[in-house]
Amino acid sequence: MQKNFWRNQASIDATKSVELRYQQGNGPCNIFILDTSKSIGEEGFIQIKAIFSSIIDEFANHPQEDENIAVIVCGKITKFQHYHSNRYSEIKGCLEALEYGGLSPLTAAFLLSIGALESGYSRGICEFKVRPRIILISDGRPTDFNIFSDEEDSPFYETLQAKDHLLQVVKQLGRQHPIFCIPVGKNPDVAFLKYLSLKGGRIVCPHEVKQIARYTHNLRATALLSATQNLKGISRQTIDSFAQSSFPGTIFSDEDKDDILDIYTKRSFYTMDPSDSNDEDEEADTELAERDPCLPNIGTRVTRGPDWHWSDQDSHGPGTVIGHSKNAGWLKVEWDSGGKNEYRYGAALMDRVKYEVTTCCEPRILHNTIIAVGCIVTRGPDWELGDQDGGEGSLGSVYRIKRNGIVFVRWSNGCLINHRYGFDGKFDVFICDPFSAEVISFLQTNCDVTRALTRTASERHLGRALKATDETGIGGKDNIEHEKGGLGSPCLKLPKGQYFKNDRVSEDSSSDIEADGSKESETYIAEKQWLWRDYNGKWTPYPRKINDRINKCYNRNPHSTVVVVLNKQEQRTK
Incomplete structure (x- = not known):
């Protein structure tokens, strides 16, 4: 499997990077991934060189930060072009060896970056952690990393499966390492690049790329501001006052202030312990999954069924399916009253098939909250994810909510996607009127589909029972x-x-x-x-x-x- 190949190569590169530690500085580590594939176009290739040179020059203007740079190229050849170093003129020189063309196996490049991340090291500033980060300069159009070919990149190779492979790898790396994306080329997929950088990073426009080199400087300012100011929030005025007292003689540009505000908003990402940063998320991603196509989909509304024996766990109200249990025939349900548990939906008990819950068409009614599990949503004012929801006008059901303003939605096309609902002040979705004709039809369709699948599953169960009887x-x-x-x-x-x-x-x-x-x-x-x-x-x-x-x-x-x-x-x- 190619994934193992690239992981093994990453281990080899990590060893080489450690051997070359004598040429490294004492500052944070930065891994650049340069997409030189055919899809970016010749102008995009020239643009990548200019952007990279501009960023390196800005790093050289701040020698006190002593930052390390590693470079990975992704195109005709995917490899380390330069290991971690603070020798900036030498790093700029590696641009001369870049080759334009080929496919765009970005997943392979990110797997390769693990070698640089492992050989890099984090720095602490007050309670903030400056961890190795990834800067991707690309058009955001990956191809299948399993394909080794001399073919030139084209839309034929840019599949949804290739994007899915990349998202899976980025999801793991992004738990601890911020990912910044710089869109380039003749037709960059900005929405996809923004999705890659949701965690601790962000999209950086080509005209503001010098801010990449001021990241550590602005993070240090944010850390000191957070440590010395007892504030629930900050503003530009707060930053100006703080800069005059703590950084006399230092000028903070408007872009610097924007960076500080952005980092402060995401301070939970920078202050968490990497060892347990997302245990809850990993568990939820594993547990809140659809395992059986014959069970009600995630997001389906349910109420107590004919075999209910759980007293008033449901508070005599409806709930929402939030996952399929690892035990066959069991559902994970979150009730509108807030409780969660697992219940039988077709599981056998003493040779009897039990239905402790059944599907229903009751909408979620909100009480003293802005959003909740079970709400039906559609595209909001800040939607940027193309037709991943199935197209304009599609509806989905909220099945998980995080405290940082992220909600998880199962759309009618079956996609499970997380969206901003307050995160960074953005709203990718908004709640539909629970009594609208569209919502009523959506809930009824879910019920009809689930009942049809249940009948099919029952027929299969009867066939198995008959076979066992004959034996x-x-x-x-x-x-x-x-x-x-x-x-x-x-x-x-x-x-x-x-x-x-x-x-x-x-x-x-x-x-x-x-x-x-x-x-x-x-x-x-x-x-x-x-x-x-x-x-x-x-x-x-x-x-x-x-x-x-x-x-x-x-x-x-x-x-x-x-x-x-x-x-x-x-x-x-x-």
Whole structure:
């Protein structure tokens, strides 16, 4: 697998970088990924060189920071062009060796960057951590990193799968390392690049790239400001006052102030411990997953079902499916009242299929909160993700909310995407009117689809039950009439999990049980005998009156149902 190849190569490069530590400075580490593929165009290739040179010159203007630079190229060849160093003129010289053209295996480049991240080291400024960061200069159009080819990049190779591979790697690296993206080329995918830099980084426009080199300087100012000022928030005026007292003689440009405000907003990212930075997120990403296509989708609204026995855990209200359990036939549900638990939805208990919750069309009604799990949303004013939601006008259901202003939505096309809802003051989605025709139709469609899938799953379950029955010698294949007098499936399901079997001759007098208020005492042998299965798996013939009634209804209409009373319990056969 190519992923392992690039990880192994990253380990080799990490060792080489350590061996060259003598040429490194004492400041933070920066890994540049330069996309030299065909898709950026010749003008984009020239633009990359100019941008990179400008950034390196700015680093050289701040020797007190003593920052290290590593360079990875991604194009015809994907490799380390230069290991960590603070020899800036030498680093600029590596641009002469760049080659234009080829595919754009950005995933491989990010995997390769692990070698530089491992050999780099973090710095502490007050409570803030300055960790190695990645600066990507690209058009944001990755190709499949598994393809080794001399082909030139084209839209044919720019697949959704290639983007998904890159997102998975970036998601892991971005937990601890800020990622900055600089869009270049004739047609950059800015929305995708912005998605890559959501965590601790951001999009940097080509005209402001010198700010990349002032990142450590501005982070230090933010750290001191946060440590010395007892503030819930900061403004440009706050920064001006602080700069005059703590950095006399230093001029903070408007761009510097914007950087400080941005870093302060994301201070939780810079102050967290990397060892436990996103344990909760990793657990949630694993647990809140769709594992079984026959279970209700994430985001489906549910209420207590026919087999509910959990007292008032639901507070007698509806809830939302937030994931599929690792245990087959179980759902993770968050109730509108706030509680969470797992419940059976088709899981068997003592040979009975249990439905402790069932789907419903009740919308989520908000009380003293701006958004909640179960809300139906659509595109908001700051939407920048193209048609990842399925297209304009598509609806989705919120299934997870984070305190930093990020919400997780399952869209009607099946995509699970996290969006800003207050993060950095942006709103990618907004809440729909819960009683609008669109929301009612959306919820009803979810219910209809789920019920259809449930019926399909039930039929498969019956088929497995019949196979298991045949293997035990009860009602072998020779005793089943598939075309005459038999049902399409000779194994019939009761709502409470009992099963019936037709077309078997019985000589067992154990069928003398109470039924319809009377007791049958004679041995009964029928050519079309219906049977029922108890909770212990034992098959027992119906008494004569009940059997005759079932056959009469069946002969009249094979698709009809009949309700019978057995042991003082109503049961429906169909």
